[in-house]
Amino acid sequence: MISHFLKLEWKQFVRSASFGKSIALKILMGFFALYFIVCFLAIGVLGYYILKKQLPDSDPLQIVNSFLLYAILADLIFRYLMQKLPVMKIKPMLNIPIKKSSLVNYVLGKSAFSAFNILALFFYIPFAIVLIIEGYHTTGVLGWLFTMILMIQSVNFLNFLINKSNAAFALILGLLGSLIALHQFDVYNIASIGGQVFDAVYATPIYAIISLLILVVLYQLNYKKLRAQVYLDEGILEEVAEAKSLDLSWADRLGDVAPFIKNDIRLIWRNKRTKTVFLMSFLFLFYGLIFFTQKTYRDMPAMLMFASLFITGGFALNYGQFIPAWDSAHYKLLMSQSFSYRKFLESKWVLMVSMTALLYLLSFPYLYFGTEIFLMITAGAVFNIGFNSLFLLYAGSFNRKRIDLTKGGFGNTQGTSATQFLVVVPLMIFPMLLFWIFNKFVGYNSGFFVVAAIGVLGLILKNFFMNFIEKKYIRDKYAMINAFGKEA
Amino acid sequence: MITIDTVSKKYGKAEVLNIDALEIPTGQSFGLVGNNGAGKTTLFNILLDLIRPTTGAIVTNDISVHKSEAWKKFTGSFIDESFLISYLTPEEYFQFIGDLRGMNKADVTSFLSQFDEFFNEEVLGKKKYLRDLSKGNQKKVGIVAAIMGNPQVIVLDEPFANLDPTTQIRLKKLLKTLTTDKDVTVLVSSHDLSHVTEVCERIVVLDKGLVVKDITTSRETLKELESYFAV
Numbered sequence: 188m189i190s191h192f193l194k195l196e197w198k199q200f201v202r203s204a205s206f207g208k209s210i211a212l213k214i215l216m217g218f219f220a221l222y223f224i225v226c227f228l229a230i231g232v233l234g235y236y237i238l239k240k241q242l243p244d245s246d247p248l249q250i251v252n253s254f255l256l257y258a259i260l261a262d263l264i265f266r267y268l269m270q271k272l273p274v275m276k277i278k279p280m281l282n283i284p285i286k287k288s289s290l291v292n293y294v295l296g297k298s299a300f301s302a303f304n305i306l307a308l309f310f311y312i313p314f315a316i317v318l319i320i321e322g323y324h325t326t327g328v329l330g331w332l333f334t335m336i337l338m339i340q341s342v343n344f345l346n347f348l349i350n351k352s353n354a355a356f357a358l359i360l361g362l363l364g365s366l367i368a369l370h371q372f373d374v375y376n377i378a379s380i381g382g383q384v385f386d387a388v389y390a391t392p393i394y395a396i397i398s399l400l401i402l403v404v405l406y407q408l409n410y411k412k413l414r415a416q417v418y419l420d421e422g423i424l425e426e427v428a429e430a431k432s433l434d435l436s437w438a439d440r441l442g443d444v445a446p447f448i449k450n451d452i453r454l455i456w457r458n459k460r461t462k463t464v465f466l467m468s469f470l471f472l473f474y475g476l477i478f479f480t481q482k483t484y485r486d487m488p489a490m491l492m493f494a495s496l497f498i499t500g501g502f503a504l505n506y507g508q509f510i511p512a513w514d515s516a517h518y519k520l521l522m523s524q525s526f527s528y529r530k531f532l533e534s535k536w537v538l539m540v541s542m543t544a545l546l547y548l549l550s551f552p553y554l555y556f557g558t559e560i561f562l563m564i565t566a567g568a569v570f571n572i573g574f575n576s577l578f579l580l581y582a583g584s585f586n587r588k589r590i591d592l593t594k595g596g597f598g599n600t601q602g603t604s605a606t607q608f609l610v611v612v613p614l615m616i617f618p619m620l621l622f623w624i625f626n627k628f629v630g631y632n633s634g635f636f637v638v639a640a641i642g643v644l645g646l647i648l649k650n651f652f653m654n655f656i657e658k659k660y661i662r663d664k665y666a667m668i669n670a671f672g673k674e675a
Numbered sequence: 676m677i678t679i680d681t682v683s684k685k686y687g688k689a690e691v692l693n694i695d696a697l698e699i700p701t702g703q704s705f706g707l708v709g710n711n712g713a714g715k716t717t718l719f720n721i722l723l724d725l726i727r728p729t730t731g732a733i734v735t736n737d738i739s740v741h742k743s744e745a746w747k748k749f750t751g752s753f754i755d756e757s758f759l760i761s762y763l764t765p766e767e768y769f770q771f772i773g774d775l776r777g778m779n780k781a782d783v784t785s786f787l788s789q790f791d792e793f794f795n796e797e798v799l800g801k802k803k804y805l806r807d808l809s810k811g812n813q814k815k816v817g818i819v820a821a822i823m824g825n826p827q828v829i830v831l832d833e834p835f836a837n838l839d840p841t842t843q844i845r846l847k848k849l850l851k852t853l854t855t856d857k858d859v860t861v862l863v864s865s866h867d868l869s870h871v872t873e874v875c876e877r878i879v880v881l882d883k884g885l886v887v888k889d890i891t892t893s894r895e896t897l898k899e900l901e902s903y904f905a906v
Contacts, residue, residue, distance in 0.1 A: 446774035
C-alpha cells in the first residue's frame, strides 16, 4: 500500500510543471539548502570545541541542554508559521478500497520526514559523535540523541495539533518571552531546570523511554483528530472566503484604462501572492536604511544608487516582471474581448508608475540623510518611472509561465524563468554603471543627472516604445495563450 | 456570415482539423457535434483567433479573424472556465465585460435583470468569488457574459454540460429567442444530441477533424444522429 502512495508522490513531484523550472532556479534553491546544511553541520562538529574553549569550566553538553527548552519553543513558533500539514491529495483516494486508517497513517508518517525534522539532525548527530569521541559514555550519548530525535518528532506532531489555534500560538510566544525575561533579569532560570532533565537522560539513558511515550501519545491524538476528518466536508474542504466588494468607482476617472485598473486592484488585493508582492513593496522602502546608515557604503556611491533604485522600485520590479502572467488564468478571455492591446498595457504602466510615485512620496523622510541621498532617490524614481516601467512591460512579453493565483505568496517561485534573472541586468546594473562612470569621470552630480535623464527620455519617447512593445505582444499572442493554458 | 475556407490544424504530424469549406449564414443557429477529439473546440478556438490554423482562414462578416481584430466587437464567446476571472464576484465580472463592451453600470444592471430566472437566485448577490461558485453556476455566468453587448455572433462550447435540468431547459429557450430575429448567429457545440437538435436548425458532425455530416434539422435528425453515433 505504502509503495503505491510513494509512487504517486514521486510522480506528482516529477511531473509537476514546476519540476521543469529553469535550471538556474533549481541551482539557487539547492545552494540555499546546502548553505543551511553546512551551517548546521559546522555548529554540530565545532560546537563542542567552541563551548569548551569559551567556557572551560563547564560541560558543553550541559550548556546545550540548558538551552534546549528555548530551542523547542522557538522550533514550535517557527513551525507554526511555516509548516503545513502534508495533506496528500486525499480526495481521489476516498472512493477506492483503501482503509482510511492507512491514509491517515501515511499522511502522518510522511510528515515525520519533513525538512523541518531533518535539518536539526545535521546538528544533533555530529554533536553526539563528537561527544562520544571526546570520551562521554556511549550509551548515555545515544540515549540523549535518541531523546532529541523523538523530541523533534514530538514537536512536529504537537504543531499539527495546535496549528489552527491562535491562542496556543500566543501562549507559546508568551511562554518563550517570559522564560527569556526571567532568565535575563536573573529571577529564575527555568530553562536550566529543563536542562537538568536532559542531563538526567544522559546519566540514565533508560529515561529516553519517556520521550517515546510522549511521541506515541501525540501521534495517537493526531491520528484520532485526522481520522475523524477524512470527509469531504471536514479537513479536506477548502475554506470559502466571503467576497468583499470594493468600491472602486473613483478609478472611473482614469478613462479608458479604468476597467483594467479596477481589475488589477482586485487582482492584487484578493490573491495571496499578489498581495504579498504589494505589501513587500513597502518593505523595500526601508532598503535604504541598510545602506545609508553604514560608513562603508558612503564611499561607494554606485551601491547607494542601487539602494535608491530599490526604494521606489519595489512594486514595479516585483509586480512588473510577471506581467502579463498575472492574467494568465483568464488570458483567453482577454484575447477574445474587444479592446486594443494598448489599453491593457497602458493600464499596467499606469499602475506601476503611480505606485512608484506613491513610494517616492513615502520616501521623503530620507531627506534626513541629506540632500545628496535624496537626489539619488529622486533620480532612481525618475529612472524607475521612465525607463524601468517600459522595460518591464517589454520583458513581460517573454513570460511563458502560467501563474496560479490561488497558490501561496511568500517564496512562491511559480512563473519564474530565466527572463526574471536576465531582466535585472538592465534594470539595476545599467543605471549603476552609468552612475558610476559619470560620477567617477565627470563628477559633480552628473551621475544623478544622467540616470534621471534616461528616465525623462523614456517618458518623452513613451509612445514610440509603447508602439514597439504592443507589436511584440501581438506577435507573441498565440505562444502566450498556449503557454498560459498549460497547468502550472 | 461566417466562411470557413480550407481550415486545417496540425500538431506535428497529427492533423486534428481539416475543413474544406463551410458557410454559416447570418442568423443561423449552428450546432457542432462529435466525439471527444473531433476538433470542435479547436474549430471554435480558431474562429476566436486563439490558435492559428495551419492552413486556410475563417472570415466572419468580411473580416478575416486572423488579420483584423474588428470581429471582437460583434462576437461573444464562452469556451471554458479560463474565460472567467476567478477572483471577481459575478457582478464585478459582468461590469468588467460590460465596460469592455461599452455598457455603463445602469446598462449592465438592466441587462442582468432579464436573467433573474436563468440565474435562479444562485449567482447574483451571493458574496462569492467566481472561483468559489459551482461548475454549473460558473457556466451560467460565462454564458450570460457571452451575450452581453448585443453580439451578432455567439460562440458557446458545451453550454449544456454541468447545467441542472431546469437551467438546460431555460438555456434552450434563451438560445431560441436569440435566433428568432435572424440577425444573431449562434454556434453551439454539444455532446447531447437531443439538446442540439432541439436548438439548432443546422447540425454538422465532426469526426477526427473532418466534416462527416451536414444536416438541416428535421424531425428525423435526432434518429439519424443517434444511429450514426451508435457504433
